Amino acid sequence: MNVSRRRLLRGGVVAAAGAAIGVAASKLPDLFAPERLPIDGGYAPAGNPSGWSGRGGLRTIWHVPTTKPWVALTFDDGPEPDWTPRVLDTLDRLKADATFFVVGDRLLRHADLIRGRYDRHEVGNHTFSHRDLAKRDDAAVRDQLSRCHDAIIKVVGRTPTLMRPPWGHLGGTTLTVADEFGYD
Numbered sequence: 001m002n003v004s005r006r007r008l009l010r011g012g013v014v015a016a017a018g019a020a021i022g023v024a025a026s027k028l029p030d031l032f033a034p035e036r037l038p039i040d041g042g043y044a045p046a047g048n049p050s051g052w053s054g055r056g057g058l059r060t061i062w063h064v065p066t067t068k069p070w071v072a073l074t075f076d077d078g079p080e081p082d083w084t085p086r087v088l089d090t091l092d093r094l095k096a097d098a099t100f101f102v103v104g105d106r107l108l109r110h111a112d113l114i115r116g117r118y119d120r121h122e123v124g125n126h127t128f129s130h131r132d133l134a135k136r137d138d139a140a141v142r143d144q145l146s147r148c149h150d151a152i153i154k155v156v157g158r159t160p161t162l163m164r165p166p167w168g169h170l171g172g173t174t175l176t177v178a179d180e181f182g183y184d
Helices: 005-026 084-094 104-109 138-156 172-180
Strands: 036-039 042-045 074-078 099-102 122-125
Touching (some): 074 084, 099 138, 104 138, 138 172
Parallel strands (some): 099 122
Antiparallel strands (some): 036 042
16 A cells, blocks of 8 residues: 555644544543532532433434525524514515524513514524523523523414524533423
């Protein structure tokens, strides 16, 4: 087998990177360590292998393979009086559909702004007050998702099936609680 110098160097770089990652990973604490993990407002217990629910049914969707020239339009953090009406007007004019990941307290505060305007659009949960779920324990995550879930049902009249965490911070607690709601 004839190996070029370039291929040999590339293989060495890959091997060195793999070794560095392995060394760094070995210094990480055990996922099921008895220590407690720091979060806002206190500490949450680290994972407990005996407490695993075994559900694991939540789908986390990062992309959808397609051969079509499609674009998914998604909007987070609203509704807001300054831009939500303009976005909805533009979507109406272009006959385009979108997904809105709404913040529950804003949805309740601006319900009159969007009532009937989300009818053809998907509406997903973006928490009740836009908190970083990766730093919260399961009770706080459940509260954020539950309150937003209820606000969507009250204002939009549909049960949400999608959830997007603020800032894209997705921790294990968020996945577990989102699964309780049947979110994708």
